[in-house]
Amino acid sequence: xxxxxxxxxxxxxxxxxxxxxxxxxxxxxxxxxxxxxxxxxxxxxxxxxxxxxxxxxxxxxxxxxxxxxxxxxxxxxxxxxxxxxxxxxxxxxxxxxxxxxxxxxxxxxxxxxxxxxxxxxxxxxxxxxxxxxxxxxxxxxxxxxxxxxxxxxxxxxxxxxxxxxxxxxxxxxxxxxxxxxxxxxxxxxxxxxxxxxxxxxxxxxxxxxxxxxxxxxxxxxxxxxxxxxxxxxxxxxxxxxxxxxxxxxxxxxxxxxxxxxxxxxxxxxxxxxxxxxxxxxxxxxxxxxxxxxxxxxxxxxxxxxxxxxxxxxxxxxxxxxxxxxxxxxxxxxxxxxxxxxxxxxxxxxxxxxxxxxxxxxxxxxxxxxxxxxxxxxxxxxxxxxxxxxxxxxxxxxxxxxxxxxxxxxxxxxxxxxxxxxxxxxxxxxxxxxxxxxxxxxxxx
Numbered sequence: 070x071x072x073x074x075x076x077x078x079x080x081x082x083x084x085x086x087x088x089x090x091x092x093x094x095x096x097x098x099x100x101x102x103x104x105x106x107x108x109x110x111x112x113x114x115x116x117x118x119x120x121x122x123x124x125x126x127x128x129x130x131x132x133x134x135x136x137x138x139x140x141x142x143x144x145x146x147x148x149x150x151x152x153x154x155x156x157x158x159x160x161x162x163x164x165x166x167x168x169x170x171x172x173x174x175x176x177x178x179x180x181x182x183x184x185x186x187x188x189x190x191x192x193x194x195x196x197x198x199x200x201x202x203x204x205x206x207x208x209x210x211x212x213x214x215x216x217x218x219x220x221x222x223x224x225x226x227x228x229x230x231x232x233x234x235x236x237x238x239x240x241x242x243x244x245x246x247x248x249x250x251x252x253x254x255x256x257x258x259x260x261x262x263x264x265x266x267x268x269x270x271x272x273x274x275x276x277x278x279x280x281x282x283x284x285x286x287x288x289x290x291x292x293x294x295x296x297x298x299x300x301x302x303x304x305x306x307x308x309x310x311x312x313x314x315x316x317x318x319x320x321x322x323x324x325x326x327x328x329x330x331x332x333x334x335x336x337x338x339x340x341x342x343x344x345x346x347x348x349x350x351x352x353x354x355x356x357x358x359x360x361x362x363x364x365x366x367x368x369x370x371x372x373x374x375x376x377x378x379x380x381x382x383x384x385x386x387x388x389x390x391x392x393x394x395x396x397x398x399x400x401x402x403x404x405x406x407x408x409x410x411x412x413x414x415x416x417x418x419x420x421x422x423x424x425x426x427x428x429x430x431x432x433x434x435x436x437x438x439x440x441x442x443x444x445x446x447x448x449x450x451x452x453x454x455x456x457x458x459x460x461x462x463x464x465x466x467x468x469x470x471x472x473x474x475x476x477x478x479x480x481x482x483x484x485x486x487x488x489x490x491x492x493x494x495x496x497x498x499x500x501x502x503x504x505x506x507x508x509x510x511x512x513x
Contacts, residue, residue, distance in 0.1 A: 105301075106135050106289065107311045107318035107325055110441065111505040114314070116307050117289075131441050131505070136289040145285040147217045150210040153278035156271040157207060164266030166250065168257060168467050170474060176266060177466045179203075185466035191478045197486055198462055201242040201455070206279050209234050209241060213282055216291060227295050228336050232321050234291075238283055239448075239493065242455055243276045248402075249459030255399040256391070256464065260474060292322040292335065299334045302327055312506065317342040347500040348422050354498060355418050358491035362411060365488050370481035371461050375474050383481055384408065384457060407457040407485070410450050414492050417447045418499065425503035440504045447496050454489045458482055 104117035111131040120126055125137035139145055160179055167176035177185075179202075183195035212230035215222060257263050292298075303314075305325065311317050317328045321338040328342040344350075369381035382390065384407045391400035424440050461478050468476040 105305055105307065105325060106323060107316065108133055108135060109318055109320060109323065110501045112310045112312055112318070112502040113505075114305050114307050114309055114311055114316075131438070137287045138290070139285050139287065142285070142287065142290055143217050146213050146282050149278045149282035149285060150213040150217075153275050153282060154207065154210050154214075156275035156278060157203075157210075160268040160272035160275055161203075163268040163271075165268050165272065166254075166266055166463075166467060167264045168261050169264075170261035173473060175467060175469055178266075179268065179272070182462050182466040185469070186462060186478065189465060189477050191483070193483055194458065194462060194478055194486065197458070198246075201240055202246045202459075205237045206241045206243050206275075209237055210279060210282060213286055216295065217286070219294065224296075231291060231295055232336055232338065234286070235288060235321065239452065239497070241279065241283075242452060242459075243279055245453055245455050246459045247273065247276050248453075249456045250463055252399050252402060252456060253460050253463040253467070255396050256460070257468070259394055260468075289323055292324070295322075296335050298322070298324040299326065301325060310505070312342055312502075343502060343506075344498065344500040347498060347503065348426055350498040351418060351422055351495050354491050354495035355415060355422075358488050358495065359415060361484050361491070362415070362488045365481055365484035366408075368481035368484065369479040370457065370485060371464065372477045372479050373468075373474070374477070381479060384485065387457075403457060403460075406453050410454050411488060411492065414447055414451050414454075414496075417443055418492070418495050421447070421499060421504070425499075425506075437505055441501060444496075444499070444501050444504065451493050451496055452489065454492075455486065458486045458489070 106115055106117055107113070108115060108128040108131060110133040111128060113128060113130045115128060115135065117126050117136055120136065120138040122138055122140045126135045127133060128135055163178065164176045165179050167174065169175075183198045186192065186195035186198065212234050216227060216230055216234075254263050305311075305314055305316060311325070312328065315328045317326055317330075317340070318324070319326060319333040319336060319338055320340050322333060322336040324333055324335050326333060331341060332339050366384055369383050371387070372379050372381050374380070384403070388400050388404045388408070391397075391403065421440060421444055461476075461482050464476040465478050468474055
């Protein structure tokens with residue numbers, strides 16, 4: 070049976086199997102009607118094969134991972150999540166980084182970074198730091214432990230945690246903050262001696278462990294353990310889109326539902342066969358981000374005060390200064406993350422909206438694969454633009470040397486953070502299934 074992504078719908082009955090870790094690749098086994106999945110990215114009805122440990126099943130059309138079977142599917146995420154929480158506790162108890170300039174010594178703990186922003190009247194930036202770097206990662210780790218261990222909890226609480234894990238995952242910016250810290254090191258080396266505190270290594274471990282915990286948690290497996298999916302009212306046809314059969318996939322728990330049923334019986338998520346007014350919402354958010362992006366690049370994002378003389382700098386001037394100081398790799402990282410990525414992301418989302426609208430002309434399979442690949446890139450890289458915001462947070466908290474040298478955030482940092490968040494919401498509102506629908510079906 071053909072499983073090549075370039076084949077017609079009728080010849081795409083089962084998901085492809087790929088290795089994720091240990092385990093050996095094997096042939097697709099016989100179909101099982103109790104393992105049907107609607108691909109959340111292209112809406113193709115596929116049959117999941119029996120997956121061996123270390124393998125994953127991917128959609129044969131858009132190559133989205135549908136399910137994975139990890140070695141020790143309970144032990145791995147629970148162990149990683151519990152270890153991550155322990156490392157997070159240590160990372161907040163002890164000094165994080167320190168700096169010595171002309172005999173003046175200063176050190177900070179992680180918890181002191183938002184406090185410094187609040188003292189500078191930038192509570193909004195402090196709130197973003199606490200939510201993205203502390204609260205959301207901690208909540209997700211706790212939820213993973215409770216759900217994987219099947220702790221006795223009210224069903225509604227389990228559903229709430231299951232929904233929040235995948236909705237909040239994209240907002241976990243622990244690794245982005247860590248890269249921002251490393252960039253801050255390079256910036257500060259020109260002014261004094263930089264050192265790491267006792268909590269720096271635990272924080273690095275926390276970053277790695279929480280990424281691994283998310284990686285080892287399979288959504289299909291998790292919801293099957295919370296509750297079995299609702300029974301199907303009719304037999305789906307494998308190899309056709311859900312919309313052609315009057316079916317839809319729940320965006321949260323992957324249950325297959327009738328297209329007219331708006332509320333999922335398993336996770337209570339309200340949704341439609343296609344995201345309502347997806348293109349309109351995406352374009353509205355995109356236009357708002359473009360309007361804010363202009364002043365975000367013109368206005369200063371940071372004020373550096375040396376010997377009582379303040380000097381404001383915007384994003385581009387900071388990149389130029391790093392380049393002139395010889396910090397070429399860091400200058401490139403900031404330029405790519407803060408200038409190129411937001412600009413290209415805005416253009417890419419606009420292109421996706423045009424291609425998914427009635428004005429999109431091309432309708433061959435190769436073009437759809439290319440556009441879907443662009444969408445995946447946009448979804449992945451968008452949040453990395455927050456590096457510059459986290460760099461400012463670290464610098465403003467650590468560089469507190471009185472009149473000798475101090476760093477403060479400025480209004481441009483808030484505007485730039487708003488641009489990043491708005492473009493992330495725009496990518497989330499875009500329905501990638503429209504790329505595969507083209508003009509054949511009506512967007513509902």
